[in-house]
Amino acid sequence: MKLAQRYNRANLITSFIILAITGVIYYIAIHFILTSNLDKDLVIEEREIEAYVKNYGILPAPGDFLHQKVTYKKLTSSQTVERNFSYDHFYNEDEKKNEPGRSLTTMVSLKGAGYQVTISKSRVESEDLVQLIFAITLAVTVLLLISLLLINRFLLQRIWSPFYSTLGMMKAFNITQKDEIKPNNTTIDEFNELNESAHAMAIRVRKDYHELKNFTDNASHEMMTPLAIINSKLDSLLQTDTFSVAQGAIIEDIYTAIGRLIKLNQSLLLLSKIENKLISDIQTIDFQELIKEKMIQFQELFEKNELILKQQLEPCKVNMSKYLADILLNNLFANAIRHNIYRGSISIILNSNMLLVENTGKTDQLNYKLFERFSKSAGSEGTGLGLAISKQICNLYGFEISYHYFENAHQFKVKF
Amino acid sequence: MKILVIEDEESLMQSIVSYLKGEGNICEMVNSYWNALEKINLYSYDCILLDLTLPGGDGLKILSELKKMNKQEGVLIISARHSLDDKLNGLEMGADDYLVKPFHLSELKARITAIVRRKSFSGSNVMSFNEISVNLLAMDVKVNDKSIILTKKEYDLLIYFISNQGKVITKNAIAEHLWGDEIDMSDDFDFIYTHIKNLRKKLIEAGAKDYIKSMYGVGYKLGNI
Structure with missing residues (x-):
């Protein structure tokens, strides 16, 4: 896996998780604020009803006004109603449809009789608001992820290009050829350091290689020269005089032994050359x-x-x-x-x-x-x-x- | 032939010179880089034998000096460096041939003869020994002006003998010359015998004298009887 790919993956996953968590918190917080706003309105209406009952001794007229509805219900003497906020439906008379609503159920006492009061408000506006905020958040999240992806892809590619150029030169490096690792054109310290190290290493390796080559060459020269002398002296000896067959046989044996020694030496040098990869044609x-x-x-x-x-x-x-x-x-x-x-x-x-x-x-x-x-x-x-x-x-x-x-x-x- | 031997190993140089001398050949010897440069500057040669590792400098530099001076000498590199790079470098820089030490003196002589023949503008493309003559361009062998037909190996063998006339050539040297030194058959050179026998037979049948003699079981010699 490429570095950029792995980095991208980690980056995207974390971004996504954080954004998702933020989104949820955001949603809950806004929802909470809007609900408590609604509840405050409901409580104000409740106080008004209570004040009205106290002042005038009658229940105010049930009304349906500005997305707010008040209904009454007479209770028997044994019944009581717990004061309670709840979510329910709200029937919008103007638009003739059910909307989500928030209700406060409470009780007022009028002349010894108990009445259940239900104050309802439409939640449609706050719901719309939540949805809008949610949509904007989602859009921002998507935009952010896409831009991160693009930045990573293009910017990283450009930032890493000196790395790949150094890598390319290292791959193409051939000990027997003369091309060098060229310096990078970058201001990034790490890549410059990498490039310099690769350059220094190439020089060192090449130097070792030449020393080794010189050594094998010298060894070959040093051993072959005496052998060459013996061989040439035998050739010369043959030209000097007449030999008997017995002498000839001795000379032939010497030739054979020298031949084997030469062959052996050549073979050993060849082996070391192959092992050191000194043959490149x-x-x-x-x-x-x-x-x-x-x-x-x-x-x-x-x-x-x-x-x-x-x-x-x-x-x-x-x-x-x-x-x-x-x-x-x-x-x-x-x-x-x-x-x-x-x-x-x-x-x-x-x-x-x-x-x-x-x-x-x-x-x-x-x-x-x-x-x-x-x-x-x-x-x-x-x-x-x-x-x-x-x-x-x-x-x-x-x-x-x-x-x-x-x-x-x-x-x-x-x-x- | 005038030959300059540039070689720092004294006794090897002596062997080479004593083998090459005679038959109108003149040999001069130098054993260091500077002496070699001096000789090259002052005189002309038909062929230069050049060792690569010399006291005072690299033999390849002498080669480039020669080229700078626009000299036409044939150059045969004799080196213990059996490395492909050196061989290619030497030949690229204008050497005519490359012989790895150790070598047989007969091989050296054959190579020198070939170089000098190629280099000479007078165009002597005919090698001869008494009644035997070889036209090297036409690859035609004549005995008393009558053509005879030889196989490739017999032809190479004859040229090798004529290049080394009067010298004893070992079986080993012949085998290496004809088959290359990579064939490692140091135990047995009997297979050479067939070719020599056939060559002798063809020459004698065409009217030549029996010049090729077996020498003490070690080798053969082409010489006047």
């Missing part, structure tokens, strides 16, 4: 096309062991680094070839959301932790990092890589 990769290229590249290796290759490729486009896509496929195919048997088979299935590489193998189901670093089968010539790298690549892009053993075949599945 994301583009749309046509896997169908790429796999076909790899098949040509690996052709000799398939032929060497007379492997039977089955392909079932459907179009599949994935957004990732070309460099890593190459490495992922190389690793999966190289494994499928390296651990295969003579005249075994490899099948590659690709569809829009999955790649499956399946191969026959020298061993049964593999139980060790395949995707961990330096875990490899006995006698494997690999670095033991191929699948760890593949796993890291998959993690980086949110793919899922898994291993299954199914009908005497090892399956590696990548879900895009």
Whole structure:
């Protein structure tokens, strides 16, 4: 839920409740005042009747005058009447209709006889007044709520716009690119502070990133240089003299060991680069096309062991680094070839959301932790990092890589 | 060919220079940023090998100096930085190629040969070794003026051999050159043998001498008999 929405909701609910309570109190108060006014009029009339009876010894004429009616009723000697105000109906002679009324029932004594006096007044005017006041109050309430809603919507939107612009820049922030978090054009302190903090953080993060990058670069340089020297010295050594086959075999072994060391070092650096998300050349990769290229590249290796290759490729486009896509496929195919048997088979299935590489193998189901670093089968010539790298690549892009053993075949599945 | 090697690692530089020397090639060496700038200002070369991390400054700056001076030298960056950014930066700034350390000297020689050939305006698009000649534009191989047909791999292999004539090239280097170094098949290079065998056969059938020799089981050499 958005902040403005939540704020609006709270604001509207409280406003509504307060206005409703006020309305009720207002109604009761006005009603009370008007009723007591009416009652006062009724009491004045009662006094006048009493005074008249006292002075003249007769009852004044019953009358219907100015929305006020007086009626008498003779009581038997045993009857008495309690003085009492009540709500009832008032028949308006002029307009020939019943109106709400207020009556005072009381008793006067004239020459030993008791009379019940009922003085009635129409309440129609005061009722009208109450209704009018109620309507005005309601109208004001509605107006207030609507204006609150509108103010919240438009004003808040404008006030919050620097927040959203900072947020947008933070979302678009890419560590490998050079665009910065630009300052906001606002006078609101909180948003300025947020923007400044985001700006400072971006600079700090970028600095850390560059330091890390420099570190990996330096490590690579420092380790690769001695390896490069050994390699070049071996190349030079080969040109110097004639060697016997036995010497040649020794040199070849050194080459192989150096080759593995180089590969290992490169793999470790690659792993740390992927983990630190230092590879950013994301583009749309046509896997169908790429796999076909790899098949040509690996052709000799398939032929060497007379492997039977089955392909079932459907179009599949994935957004990732070309460099890593190459490495992922190389690793999966190289494994499928390296651990295969003579005249075994490899099948590659690709569809829009999955790649499956399946191969026959020298061993049964593999139980060790395949995707961990330096875990490899006995006698494997690999670095033991191929699948760890593949796993890291998959993690980086949110793919899922898994291993299954199914009908005497090892399956590696990548879900895009 | 006149080649300038800018490299701060003394022993690596010695290996490179001793491999490249001979056959009319002249090599000069410098080991720091300022010496390199001085050499570039004074002389012209066919090709410059440029290390990126040098004492005194970034190798990429030398590249931009070269471009400022409007020099036409071919530049091959040799760097231990296996980072995509550096590679792209270098190539964008006008380097002709980028080779990551460690590399095989035969690979280096092949790349230099390719750069110099591309850069030379005299338009020598023909590489030759005795009676074998390769027209690089037409991708046509002739033995005694008679065309022979090679596969893509055999053709690449022949050019690699001619670029490194007289040198022993290891099987490892050949495999990396033809298949790329991402294919990690360090255990077994037997599959190279088929291609070399076929290439030899085709050359001999067309009347060439058997120039390609297996050397101590480590590699092969194309050389005069």
